[in-house]
Amino acid sequence: MRRWLISGTLVLAVLLGIVWWGGPLEFILGGALINAGYRLQDRLPSYDFNHAELTATQVWNEFLRQNRMASSVRTLFPRSSRHPVVAMVTCMDGRLDTNEIAGDTRRYYYIIRTAGSVLAEKEEEMLELAVENGVKVVVFTTHTDCAAEKAAQDPAQRAKYPQLTRAVSERRIRLQEFLVRPLIQERIRQGELLVKLMDLDTRNERAIPRDFSQP
Numbered sequence: 001m002r003r004w005l006i007s008g009t010l011v012l013a014v015l016l017g018i019v020w021w022g023g024p025l026e027f028i029l030g031g032a033l034i035n036a037g038y039r040l041q042d043r044l045p046s047y048d049f050n051h052a053e054l055t056a057t058q059v060w061n062e063f064l065r066q067n068r069m070a071s072s073v074r075t076l077f078p079r080s081s082r083h084p085v086v087a088m089v090t091c092m093d094g095r096l097d098t099n100e101i102a103g104d105t106r107r108y109y110y111i112i113r114t115a116g117s118v119l120a121e122k123e124e125e126m127l128e129l130a131v132e133n134g135v136k137v138v139v140f141t142t143h144t145d146c147a148a149e150k151a152a153q154d155p156a157q158r159a160k161y162p163q164l165t166r167a168v169s170e171r172r173i174r175l176q177e178f179l180v181r182p183l184i185q186e187r188i189r190q191g192e193l194l195v196k197l198m199d200l201d202t203r204n205e206r207a208i209p210r211d212f213s214q215p
């Protein structure tokens with residue numbers, strides 16, 4: 001009798017847990033399954049499973065083949081559209097994965113990716129447009145071991161890539177420029193927008209928030 005009571009209580013607790021915390025539980029379970037997928041794919045070293053060294057044509061053919069497979073799955077199982085609430089500026093470094101940075105594969109994010117997370121006026125306009133479209137948080141990210149930052153410190157690379165390396169040096173100026181745009185200033189003043197700065201550990205994509213006054 002007592003055993004039945006304990007079992008019944010446990011079943012009831014699980015059912016109540018699913019009802020009350022169904023969303024967060026499903027989210028964590030989804031993340032675990034996505035990570036299981038990463039574990040399966042990450043260890044496969046050959047891009048097309050046939051060649052160690054590929055020609056440009058072989059890369060292109062494999063790219064198309066993978067797209068056809070992925071898009072046919074998406075046709076069968078469409079995903080939900082979301083209204084983005086975060087706009088993120090991230091370096092184009094291949095080791096960074098914006099889904100992993102956000103810890104979320106849902107479509108709540110506008111992403112701008114440039115080498116070294118550099119901005120020009122057009123990117124500032126893109127971000128302002130995102131804010132007009134309902135974004136509540138803009139996040140500027142930099143990351144450890146950034147090739148664009150290293151290039152900006154190297155005279156030979158500065159001579160070879162003058163625009164990019166200058167843009168890396170001017171990153172902070174562009175940020176300040178963005179912060180004082182009239183719409184951005186107004187949204188911040190009204191408490192409708194947060195603009196954040198963070199550094200990412202490239203090894204695990206952990207975010208370290210930074211203050212705008214920090215160098």
Ligand SMILES: [Zn+2]
Pocket residue numbers: 091092093115116117143145146147148149
């Ligand atoms: Zn970088």
